[in-house]
Amino acid sequence: MSTARNDLVLFSPSGIVARAAPVRKAARRLKAMGFDVRVDEAALLKQQRFAGDDDTRLAALHRIAGEAPAVALATRGGYGLSRLLDRLDWKAMQRSVEQGTAWVGYSDMTALHLAALAHGAAGAAQPGEGVRAGLWAGPMACDDFGRDDSDLGGDDVTQDTFSEAMSGELEAVGFRTEAGFDGLETSGRLWGGNLAIVQALLGTPHFPRVRGGVLFLEDVNEHPYRIERALLQLHQAGVLAQQKAIVLGAFTEYRKSPLDRGYNLKTVIAHLRSVCPAPILTGLPFGHVPVKVCLPVGRKVNLMVQGRDAFILW
Amino acid sequence: MSTARNDLVLFSPSGIVARAAPVRKAARRLKAMGFDVRVDEAALLKQQRFAGDDDTRLAALHRIAGEAPAVALATRGGYGLSRLLDRLDWKAMQRSVEQGTAWVGYSDMTALHLAALAHGAAGAAQPGEGVRAGLWAGPMACDDFGRDDSDLGGDDVTQDTFSEAMSGELEAVGFRTEAGFDGLETSGRLWGGNLAIVQALLGTPHFPRVRGGVLFLEDVNEHPYRIERALLQLHQAGVLAQQKAIVLGAFTEYRKSPLDRGYNLKTVIAHLRSVCPAPILTGLPFGHVPVKVCLPVGRKVNLMVQGRDAFILW
Incomplete structure (x- = not known):
């Protein structure tokens, strides 16, 4: 890691994490990659098909925005962010990006990324600046770092690109x-x-x-x-x-x-x-x-x- | 039928009609209900998953709008009207409604109905007027008049309601x-x-x-x-x-x-x-x-x- 901070929070803004094992595996893998990994307290909650009810998932997003870790990495997608968009504090999202947070994920995370962009919370990095902060369409913990099908728990290209991006080196x-x-x-x-x-x-x-x-x-x-x-x-x-x-x-x-x-x-x-x-x-x-x-x-x-x-x- | 005209055209604005038998069965059933039924010349065409290519289906819609039959009843839905909306002649649609045509169907036909409404081609009937002309969310030939599972080829309530609506009596x-x-x-x-x-x-x-x-x-x-x-x-x-x-x-x-x-x-x-x-x-x-x-x-x-x-x- 070329940046000073390397704390990474795993969080669940959308669908439930059916099994904790892939999250634990992803956490181990990300630690081995040099990140200081933490699983958000609400990441493994379950309410119907959601990772906790709307208030809980919204509070998690606001809590992580407040903590402004280097990396906020979604555990998985599913469905759930659509329910939160009208209530999200975009100023808090913006502040987290200004403090250096990279919000990473794909699939349902597209809702967070594009709504943040719509509400001016995407940061203001310009071409040539080697920064990590902002919104990143990229891997997710369960899908890309938590699989059982290889010792690495995922694809090498995916993990290397993620590592580079999160160190601000990917150009x-x-x-x-x-x-x-x-x-x-x-x-x-x-x-x-x-x-x-x-x-x-x-x-x-x-x-x-x-x-x-x-x-x-x-x-x-x-x-x-x-x-x-x-x-x-x-x-x-x-x-x-x-x-x-x-x-x-x-x-x-x-x-x-x-x-x-x-x-x-x-x-x-x-x-x-x-x-x-x-x-x-x-x-x-x-x-x-x-x-x-x-x-x-x-x-x-x-x-x-x-x-x-x-x-x-x- | 309480109205003078009772001609009904079956047409296919969207997906292909895989088998002609349900269309023929629907035509027989609709004739028995008192309609003067005609199957549009393009209704049974096939191009990929469509009932003929875009130009052909568009031409069929314009041809039927020009003929202005009492009833234009879709054979089935599927996917296809989305491709035609930018090219449809809404003035021609409007004229057909003014001349008394009822455009009937559901599912993909929603695209025709709502776009016609958006482009001012829905007619101008007011409450209390017992007219048939306009846009009707209602049955389709294959689904509701062409099934094999009863002698009638469909549900009684559905057919009776359709019959009433097309005679201008449904209120x-x-x-x-x-x-x-x-x-x-x-x-x-x-x-x-x-x-x-x-x-x-x-x-x-x-x-x-x-x-x-x-x-x-x-x-x-x-x-x-x-x-x-x-x-x-x-x-x-x-x-x-x-x-x-x-x-x-x-x-x-x-x-x-x-x-x-x-x-x-x-x-x-x-x-x-x-x-x-x-x-x-x-x-x-x-x-x-x-x-x-x-x-x-x-x-x-x-x-x-x-x-x-x-x-x-x-």
Whole structure:
């Protein structure tokens, strides 16, 4: 760790943690990576399908914002942040970011990230500043550090990227994209996350109005027609055309239908490209998949493509 | 039939009709009910998961609007209207309604109904006028008139209500609701339909801005947390609080999760009632269920509750 502080709090803003073992495993793994790990007192609570009732989860978010640890890492996603957005103290979130906190996660955490962006609580880091503070679309404890399927408890690339990001050293991510975008070079505010959550914020005060941005999206368990419907909604709402680029991550684990007859993710993207003027890139290593990078939500980034190699730099 | 015209066109604006048999059965049944039935030339086309490509389905809608039959009844839903909304000729839709056409269906047809309402193509019928013309949330050919499971090919209540609505005689629907709303009496524009479609229109130019309305909603294959998330979005967007009442139909065919632990449709509605000031009624016989009433979308209605008996009158 190149920064002085390395305290990391695991918290549960959304769904219940069914078993404590993956959290304990993640805590061990993160300690081995050099973090001073603490599990928030409410992280393992259970109320219906939530990690504690709304008041409890809200209090946990405010408590952690007050403590302003170096890293606030969600244990998992699920559903739950939508219930808290109207009641969250965005000034407290903003202060935690100013004091250096990185809020990290994906899936349901998209709601926290984008609402924070909408309410001006994303920090104000500029390109070139090697800071950790802010909103990071990135791994989560149970999914990426708490699995049983390897000694490391997760994917190496994911963990290394997270480690770099949390030390303030990560300055870019690269990925292989489709042919046809060679020479593309643009810049804008990076934002996005889980498509269903982006969709579920549209039209509300928690949806950030980012113009000229770079929008990244991923989703899980959604049939391509539902992915298309959500993307078409963003298009019809004027959101897609306002972006410099759309960058698609992984869309996984959906079930095909015998009625599809050749309709698939590829035809969805082709249709979107036929109606949306902004370039739509694919291949971002992000989503409900083991290999995921860290992406600074709200940061100004440069997007460059050389041949089929794409880079997002900040 | 009390009206002079009784021509009915079956058309497919969305998903493919996998088998022609239910359409033929529905046509026979509707003929037996007194309609002069015609199957649109494109109704049985297939392109990927759609009933013909976008241009073909759009041309079918414009062709039928030009013909202005007494009844334009969708064969089925699925997905597809979202792709056409930006290109639909709403003036042509409006003219067809002025010439007496009733556009009938549910599920994906919600997109046509609500976008027509948003673009001023819903007609201008007032309470008390016994007219058929306009937008009707109601049955569809394959689902409600084309099934094999009875000699009649569908549910009696559904067919009788449809018959009454299409003759201009239907003036109200009644249903059994929960206790706690006795004496409720309000009025407003009736609108709504499939929740996922209502959600997918939000923030776009195709979303009708109805204030002081009566909003009805149904859905299928959506877990209660997704229903809650969509309803919370409508709430956070200010839509629910602007309504005189929300009336919930059937929410069916979702799969529970072992993580729910007591979280269900009932707790969803309780949560919604705790944040939304508008009365939220349940029990409307409408949705992806055999027994469904016809509801005039865009019409001014009165909503009354006596004991547990609720009535929507126009």
